[in-house]
Amino acid sequence: RKEVEQDPGPFNVPEGATVAFNCTYSNSASQSFFWYRQDCRKEPKLLMSVYSSGNEDGRFTAQLNRASQYISLLIRDSKLSDSATYLCVVNPSGSARQLTFGSGTQLTVLP
Amino acid sequence: EAGVAQSPRYKIIEKRQSVAFWCNPISGHATLYWYQQILGQGPKLLIQFQNNGVVDDSQLPKDRFSAERLKGVDSTLKIQPAKLEDSAVYLCATRWEPNTEAFFGQGTRLTVV
Numbered sequence: 001r002k003e004v005e006q007d008p009g010p011f012n013v014p015e016g017a018t019v020a021f022n023c024t025y026s027n028s029a030s031q032s033f034f035w036y037r038q039d040c041r042k043e044p045k046l047l048m049s050v051y052s053s054g055n056e057d058g059r060f061t062a063q064l065n066r067a068s069q070y071i072s073l074l075i076r077d078s079k080l081s082d083s084a085t086y087l088c089v090v091n092p093s094g095s096a097r098q099l100t101f102g103s104g105t106q107l108t109v110l111p
Numbered sequence: 112e113a114g115v116a117q118s119p120r121y122k123i124i125e126k127r128q129s130v131a132f133w134c135n136p137i138s139g140h141a142t143l144y145w146y147q148q149i150l151g152q153g154p155k156l157l158i159q160f161q162n163n164g165v166v167d168d169s170q171l172p173k174d175r176f177s178a179e180r181l182k183g184v185d186s187t188l189k190i191q192p193a194k195l196e197d198s199a200v201y202l203c204a205t206r207w208e209p210n211t212e213a214f215f216g217q218g219t220r221l222t223v224v
Contacts, residue, residue, distance in 0.1 A: 004153075032210050043202060043215035044154065087153055091210075098167065099144065099204075099213055101153035 001026050004090050006102035014110050017078050021105045023088030024070045032091035033064055035073050037084045038104065044087055047073075078109045113137065117203050117216035125224055129191035132219045134203030136184065142166075142206040144213070145178055145188050149199045157201075160186060193223045 006023045013019050025033075033050035048055065050062040050071050061074040071090075075082055088102035116135040124130050136143050141162050146154035157176065159167040162183035171178065175194070180186040190197055200218040 006153075034212075043217050045215070046212045049212075098156075098159065100156065101146075103153040 002102075003027060003100050004088055004102040006086075006088050007105050009104075010106040010108060012108045012110060013078055015078055015080060017109075018074065018076050019078060019107065020075075021073045021086055021088075021107075022070055023072070023090075023102055024068075025088075025090045026069070027090075028066075028069060030069075030090050033062075033071050034089040034099075035060075035062060035071075036087040036089055036101075038087055039084050044101075047086070075107075078107075080109050080111060083107055083109045115203055115205055115214050115216035117201075117219055119219055120217065121220045121222075123222045123224060124193055126195055127192040129189065130193055130221065131190075132188045132201050132203075132221075134186045134188070134205075134216060136186075136203070136205035137207075137214055140205035140207050140214075141183070142209075142213075143180060143186050144204045145186070146202040146204065147199045148202055148218070154202055157188070190221075193221075195223050197221060198223045 003026050007021050035047040036044040037047045038044040048057050048062050050064050054063045059076045063072045085104040085106045087104045090100050118133050143160045145157045147157050148154045158171045158178045160180045163180050178188045200220050202218045203216045204213045206213045
């Protein structure tokens with residue numbers, strides 16, 4: 001089993017739609033969780049950290065479910081500019097220094 | 112604040128040749144990672160440094176890949192000899208301290224022909 005697994009995608013949604021991505025992780029001792037965004041042929045950039053209580057940043061909401069070992073990202077009112085690959089990132093072993101990436105989910109928002 | 116600097120941006124080499132990539136982290140960032148990203152996949156960790164010490168190199172193909180961070184600042188990643196399957200983007204990322212945001216450089220796109 002991979003340490004971090006994501007929805008395979010790709011997701012093609014119309015503007016204004018709500019879309020959700022899930023990510024599961026295998027190590028129950030994982031402590032830190034993040035969503036990164038990667039535009040085509042660019043480097044990954046932090047979208048948001050994921051906190052135990054869940055957190056929201058504008059149209060983006062991240063949730064953590066430790067019991068089921070998954071995190072989610074919800075995007076409301078999708079914009080064309082949201083088209084990108086979304087990478088789930090986990091600290092897999094309890095070491096605060098490590099970062100393991102999922103394979104990414106590609107989102108295309110259509111006009 | 113200046114970002115993570117990587118060079119070169121692009122490199123094309125023939126198989127069995129050697130190549131080196133360079134990374135200059137954000138000032139004060141003690142943790143430095145090298146990742147390999149093959150097209151259509153997520154970044155895969157090759158090696159992680161804390162200052163000038165190696166924290167994790169378990170996924171580094173040590174028969175052909177090497178990396179160093181001699182003074183705890185700049186880092187170089189070398190491949191010798193290169194194989195066709197090494198064609199990928201090599202990303203350098205740095206962090207100030209655990210649980211903080213990791214910042215990525217723009218990467219070096221390597222093509223092995």
